[in-house]
Structures are given as C-alpha cells and as structure tokens.
Amino acid sequence: MAKLDFSRLHILVIGDAMLDNYIIGQVFRISPEAPVPIVNVKQNQYSLGGAANVCNNIAHLGASTTLIGISGKDENNKILGKLLKKNSINNALIETEIPTTTKARIIGEHQQIARLDYEKISFISEEVVGKLKERALLLLKKSDAVIISDYGKGVCCEEICQSIIQTGRDLNIPVLIDPKGKEWNKYKGAFLVSPNLKELGEIASKHVANEDSQIEKHGMEVLKRYSFKYLLVTRSEKGMSLISNKEKEYYHIPTDAREVYDVSGAGDTAIATLSLGIASGLKILDAVKLANRAAGIVVGKFGTVPIEKGELEESFYLKEERKIKSLLHLLSVVKVLKAQGKIIVFTNGCFDILHTGHITYLRQAKELGDILIVGLNTDNSVKRLKGEKRPIFNEKDRAKMLSSLEVVDYIVLFDEDTPKNIIKKIKPDILVKGGDYKVEKVIGREFASRTIVLPYINGYSTTEIIKRIKESS
CATH class of the missing domain: 3.40.1190.20 (Ribokinase)
Incomplete structure (x- = not known):
C-alpha cells in the first residue's frame, strides 16, 4: 500500500x-x-x-x-x-x-x-x-x-x-x-x-x-x-x-x-x-x-x-514485514507486552550472511523469555565496524531474513556503533550477548534486569565464510 x-x-x-x-x-x-x-x-x-x-x-x-x-x-x-x-x-x-x-x-x-x-x-x-x-x-x-x-x-x-x-x-x-x-x-x-x-x-x-x-x-x-x-x-x-x-x-x-x-x-x-x-x-x-x-x-x-x-x-505489510519496527512503534508495543507480564529479551548484531551459528544463538536467546527483540546495525553502522566492503547484504535484506525466523519477534535498526540508546529505552528483562564477553563489559547492561552471555558456535563466522568464498573462487 x-x-x-x-x-x-x-x-x-x-x-x-x-x-x-x-x-x-x-x-x-x-x-x-x-x-x-x-x-x-x-x-x-x-x-x-x-x-x-x-x-x-x-x-x-x-x-x-x-x-x-x-x-x-x-x-x-x-x-x-x-x-x-x-x-x-x-x-x-x-x-x-x-x-x-x-x-x-x-x-x-x-x-x-x-x-x-x-x-x-x-x-x-x-x-x-x-x-x-x-x-x-x-x-x-x-x-x-x-x-x-x-x-x-x-x-x-x-x-x-x-x-x-x-x-x-x-x-x-x-x-x-x-x-x-x-x-x-x-x-x-x-x-x-x-x-x-x-x-x-x-x-x-x-x-x-x-x-x-x-x-x-x-x-x-x-x-x-x-x-x-x-x-x-x-x-x-x-x-x-x-x-x-x-x-x-x-x-x-x-x-x-x-x-x-x-x-x-x-x-x-x-x-x-x-x-x-x-x-x-x-x-x-x-x-x-x-x-x-x-x-x-x-x-x-x-x-x-x-x-x-x-x-x-x-x-x-506481510506478517514477516510487520516484525520490522521503528524504535517509536516498538516502544509502544513493548509497553503493552510488559503490561501483559511478558519477559522481554534483547540482543543485537550485524547478521550479515545469516548462518547456523546465528540461528542457534537466536534460538537460545528466545528460550530465555517470551519475546525476542533483535537490534540490527544499519549499513552505515556495519561499514564503520567492519570496513567499507561490508555489509554483503543491505539492511533491508538482513532485516527480512531475520523476520522470517520464527524465534524472532521484532527487529529494530540502529545507526549508532552500539545499541546502548535502544537498550536504554526498551529496558529489557534480559540482555543477551554472544561471544566470550564478561558480563560487566556488555554495553547497555545497566538498563536490563539481567545480562547473559551465550557462547558462539565454533566453526561459524561471517568473516570466515567470506574468506572461504574468496579462496574457493
């Protein structure tokens, strides 16, 4: 429309x-x-x-x-x-x-x-x-x-x-x-x-x-x-x-x-x-x-x-596209969900070239609560973090791929280098980060009730996938 x-x-x-x-x-x-x-x-x-x-x-x-x-x-x-x-x-x-x-x-x-x-x-x-x-x-x-x-x-x-x-x-x-x-x-x-x-x-x-x-x-x-x-x-x-x-x-x-x-x-x-x-x-x-x-x-x-x-x-929009929200609209949704007693889980990432490691991680994050919100870096944000040749897929494509996953309830894009501002406004019950971070080093942890670090799945990395593609060509 x-x-x-x-x-x-x-x-x-x-x-x-x-x-x-x-x-x-x-x-x-x-x-x-x-x-x-x-x-x-x-x-x-x-x-x-x-x-x-x-x-x-x-x-x-x-x-x-x-x-x-x-x-x-x-x-x-x-x-x-x-x-x-x-x-x-x-x-x-x-x-x-x-x-x-x-x-x-x-x-x-x-x-x-x-x-x-x-x-x-x-x-x-x-x-x-x-x-x-x-x-x-x-x-x-x-x-x-x-x-x-x-x-x-x-x-x-x-x-x-x-x-x-x-x-x-x-x-x-x-x-x-x-x-x-x-x-x-x-x-x-x-x-x-x-x-x-x-x-x-x-x-x-x-x-x-x-x-x-x-x-x-x-x-x-x-x-x-x-x-x-x-x-x-x-x-x-x-x-x-x-x-x-x-x-x-x-x-x-x-x-x-x-x-x-x-x-x-x-x-x-x-x-x-x-x-x-x-x-x-x-x-x-x-x-x-x-x-x-x-x-x-x-x-x-x-x-x-x-x-x-x-x-x-x-x-x-289609059901999947409805998952993609502006921050303003997402906050009104979160207000209702919290009033219903739902446990809000938040995580974030670039999710460039979606792979098994990402899917496993997101599934584990969703199991921690009722609603999983994913903060997604915009193209400009990814370029600053990963270099001029990234992302491989633009932000619209990355958001659509994430929205097709049943475990993901909402997606919100952010243009900053970190999702601190979004976390501050959403105030999730659980903040999830992947990797070998220490909890006290996780950005935005002060705005969440709990912060949990989930280990990445060995052998799965977007950077490594890109490297293998280049080597095979």
Whole structure:
C-alpha cells in the first residue's frame, strides 16, 4: 500500500474533552480496614481522553486538528492544555466554572481495580453555547471534515450540533458523529453517525442481536428516521456494518483485531481515521475498512493510546514485514507486552550472511523469555565496524531474513556503533550477548534486569565464510 499522507488535511473536533489519569502500582496485600487491595503506587500517568483523544489520533496520523469544548479553571485543565500542546493539537477550549472532566483509573498488577470520575454534568450557559458556536462555525469553513464527539457531558447540545450539521451540509463538509444517549434529534441530517450495538438498540427501543439481518433492519429504520447519509454500527468481535441511505445498500466488515487487550479509545481511533479517509477522498467503504484496521491495532495496546501513522501503514505489510519496527512503534508495543507480564529479551548484531551459528544463538536467546527483540546495525553502522566492503547484504535484506525466523519477534535498526540508546529505552528483562564477553563489559547492561552471555558456535563466522568464498573462487 502507498504511504498514507494526511498532512494537508484539517479536522475540526467539537465535543467533551477529558483527561485520563492512570495510577499504576503493585498489590502485595489486602487492607485491614476493608476487603480491598492496597496499591503501592509506582507511576502516575496522564493522557488525552474523550474528544481530546479523537484529536490525538488525528494528530498522530499526521493531520492538523483543532479541539473545541469546555474545561475547568483547575489544575487538571493545565495538565490537559500541556498534553494538547505536546501533541500539536490546536486548543480552542473555553474555560468555565464546570470542572475539567477527569477519569482516574487505579491499576494494580495489570488489572483495573477501580475508576474515579471527577465531573459535573450540567447544561452549559447560553453565553458559552454562543461562544462555542462562534468558534465552531469560524473554524468549520477552514476544515476538511468535522467530528462531533459526544460523551454526554453537556457540550453537544442540540443548538450546537444542528448549527454545525446544517453549515456542514451547506458547505459540503462531512460531519461525523460519535453519539451518546437517546436524544438523537440533535444529530438529524448528519453525514454519518457511528453508534455501537448497544447504542443502536437504545435508539431503536428494542434489543438488537449482533446479527447482520438485525443490524440491517433496525439500522435502516434509524437512518431513515434521522435522515443520515450513512450509519456505521460498531459490533465488537464482529467488526463494523455500514448502512447507506441508498435502498438495500449494506456492507459488513469483519474485525481486524489480532489481539484484544484494552478497548479504551478504540471508538475514538475509528472515527478519527474514518474522518481522514473520507476527507482525503477515499470511497466510503475504503475509509471504513481503514478505520476498522486502525481500531484493530489500538485494542492491542494498554490504556488510551492513539494510533500511529507508521503502525497503520505497517498493518498492510506481510506478517514477516510487520516484525520490522521503528524504535517509536516498538516502544509502544513493548509497553503493552510488559503490561501483559511478558519477559522481554534483547540482543543485537550485524547478521550479515545469516548462518547456523546465528540461528542457534537466536534460538537460545528466545528460550530465555517470551519475546525476542533483535537490534540490527544499519549499513552505515556495519561499514564503520567492519570496513567499507561490508555489509554483503543491505539492511533491508538482513532485516527480512531475520523476520522470517520464527524465534524472532521484532527487529529494530540502529545507526549508532552500539545499541546502548535502544537498550536504554526498551529496558529489557534480559540482555543477551554472544561471544566470550564478561558480563560487566556488555554495553547497555545497566538498563536490563539481567545480562547473559551465550557462547558462539565454533566453526561459524561471517568473516570466515567470506574468506572461504574468496579462496574457493
């Protein structure tokens, strides 16, 4: 697939901005005060949530985006503002007396123990509604698509929603909606509305089974009732269903998730990617498939984490090619693996002319843990270490050969003479080095929990193989 390029697009997002707080620790005992676990806090992390997470996904996919909504005059608003700035999101929030909506999740031993919600759901004043409309209509004219991200916290009232939808229709700018609640008159006439199965059942006022025929029947009824152009129903393990206002036009797209770890934020990722697909000129079905693929990636991550453009591009590669990661993408994968309790093993090398010695060594390294990451020297790095006539095979070929080995889980290239920087960032459980090194001489050992030296297999050496080839010719 060609590289994705959304750099010229601007997506306007209006909705309920939130701050997500993850309080992460370890559990060793139960409290004597009540039958609840005591969490020894190790980390306190913040991330963008709600409509802010929609923007975060858009920004990480390479487009520009602006967030319109409300926040409080509090400390959490300051944290939210810093995160928006850090992620290159234009901040058009209006400060009010309503506190910044914050969700604090307490995590112990990789499990969510409790969630604390700091919020006040109330009608916003006419003055604030007027300011929100003014900002939205001004920015809408400069946008390629609009997302209304409704979390039921008060921003997405009928006056604001209808003003945006009508203006969008007049200017031929698609308005996409992630709905909430049972009052859908405010969404009437929207380009696309994307409920989940439960929300579809609520608005249809009946139980809707997760079956194609049921989705088609009740989805078409809802679409016609509210004059939507498209209805996109997300169906958990059964993927998505797209319903068009054209008679009997239904598309059912199976899920693209490879491993489900955390569904937090998957809907935000889907609608963000969908908006970019539509704004970039993709056909609606192709845009939905792209969104489905993006959602399938983020459910394999821990917490509210945005999709990365490179990850989405990589998802179209062959299975072996998916093993080859940039350091940025690899770190997000490692974070999930560590949260799952996986033992991470790291080793490195040039691996020029892959031979039996390499394969035996890598197999032994993999047996030490669950996941084996191989740091691979780039061509420039190999030349500095081995001389101008090396490597024999370029870095792409060497990476592909390594990726074909079942024992290798991920490959990351590094251009430095040593992998110290990568080891520092990955912080593997086990660092493996081959040869007759002493452990205290292994580079990067201070960033690993354990360092193990494995002996090389006698009689196998790339340098010796090259020498024999030259002699035989």
